[in-house]
Amino acid sequence: MYPTFAGKAVVSKTHRVAHFIHLAALRAKRRYRVQRRHFHFYKSKGMQALLRNAVAAPLSWRRRHWIIAGLLLALTTSVGIFLPRGANATHDPAAEALTTLSLDVPPLPAQFAGASNLPPQTDDRDWQVVAVRSGQTVGEIFGAQGVSGNQLQHLLDDPANGNALRHIRPGQEFAFAHSQSALTALRFERDDRTRVEVTFDATGLHQNTLDRNLEHRIQVAHGVIESSLFDAGNQAGMDDGMVLKLANALGYDIDFAQDLRLGDSFTVIYESVYRDGEFLHDGDIIAATFINGGKRFSAFRYTDAHGDTAFYSSDGRPLRKSFLRTPVEFTRISSLFTAGRMHPILGTMRAHRGVDYAAPTGTPIHAAGDGKVTFRGWQNGYGNFVVIQHNGHVSTAYGHMSRFAALHIGERVRQGETIGYVGMTGLATGPHLHYEFRIDGTHRDPLTVTLPKPEPLPAIELARFQRETAPQLAKLKTLEATRLALAKK
Secondary structure, three states, X not given: OOOXXXXXXXXXXXXXXXXXXHHHHHHHHXXXXXXXXXXXXXXXXXXXXXXXXXXXXXXXXXXXHHHHHHXXXXXXXXXXXXXHHHHHXXXXXXXXXXXXXXOOOOOOOHHHXXXXXXXXXXOOOOEEEEEOOOOOOHHHHHHHOOOOHXXXXXXXXXXXXXXXXXXXXXXXXXXXXXEOOEEEEEEEEOOOOEEEEEEEEOOEEEEEEEEOOEEEEEEEEEEEOOOOHHHHHHHOOOOHHXXXXXXXXXXXXXXXXXXXXXXXXXXXXEEEEEEOOEEEEEEEEEEEEEEEOOEEEEEEEEEOOOOOEEEEOOOOOEOOOOOOOOOEOOOEEEEOOEEEEEOOOOOOEEEEOOEEEXXXXXXXXEOOOOEEEEEEEEEOOOEEEEEEEOOOOEEEEXXXXXXXXXXXXXXXXXXXXXXXXXXXXXXXXXXXXXXXXXEOOEEEOOOOOOOOOOOXXXXXXXXXXXXXXXXXXXXXXHHHHHHHHHHHO
16 A cells, blocks of 8 residues: 555555566566467467567657666666675675594405515506517527526525426417616516516515416307318317317317318317406317217216316216227227238238227327337337236237337336337338237228227216306307207207
């Protein structure tokens, strides 16, 4: 209500302005409600027309428009002037004071408690890496880098360094650091897990070891024989070393030089070893299957309760047979077991009571089984000749050797042990091994003789074997089924 005087309202200028502002706000609110209700209309046509009219119309404000604009400008200016002061009124200078607390540093984790276990720190030394070449010795390599004989002997006196320094191999690496042409440090890998770093100063040499992080990753490979086992393995991503491990694991059941057929296939689960995230080398075969001529063979790596590791078939029988089917890595069979053949030198018909395996001179010859050497020497026709007695019934014989290994009559040998080397001594036209298999003194064909099966694991050990190999067996079957399904598409 406005104040009255003599029946008439007395309206001050300020009240009139406030009244206008109030009316303008009500109109704006009503326009907003209408526009919101008819939003789609304004958006499509009405609003576009309104905008065109606003742009085309001349700028003409009424008196009340100027009054409202002035009041809004005054209000904005007042807020800008007084609001910071009000904000400052709430500021407490005491809040700027800082409080410092003394906190204990948490201890290092247990795995980093020792200095030798600390992770490698940044090393700004300029290391020169030297790779061992064929024929080099550790003394030659170290001497060229400034390591004295006494210093090298000091390192060799540490028994833990023996294999790494005394048995170096081509490709092995050593690193050396120099300062002003003087040797300050060297490092080498003692084994897969241990790096040795040696520093040199006025007081002598100081040796420190660093544990390296090893990681075993599981790999799977599948191959089909199209030309050779090595070619199929390489196509599957396996190197030649891993292919040889596969052949050795199943070599008791499959003659990879003679029994392979086109279309044979294999599936292998094996380990790859990584050090500090980088590939180091292939590990061991965990499990494998091989389809040879339609027959399925399997091999599972297993360590028994006594700590002995070997390969076993899926039913728990050791794959290591009592005898090797072939005691030499050969290129071809040059002569089979037969009751009569024309002798290549004598020119007469006579029985050939063994199998001849052609191989380069110097190829190692292995004992076919555990036994005792009963003959080592020269025998007419056979040249350098060795006979091993394995038990009361079975013996094996090896002829035409170029030379013998370091063994003597009466000495016991283990299956796979080198007993001599391929040659062509005696009556031979080329380097090969003449191999005989005898039962109670009667010659039998080494390629067809029935070899006794080894006994399976004992019941308790067999149950443990089956528990441990069940996941690998299931994985192999799944992989084989997947490959078979893909091959049929």
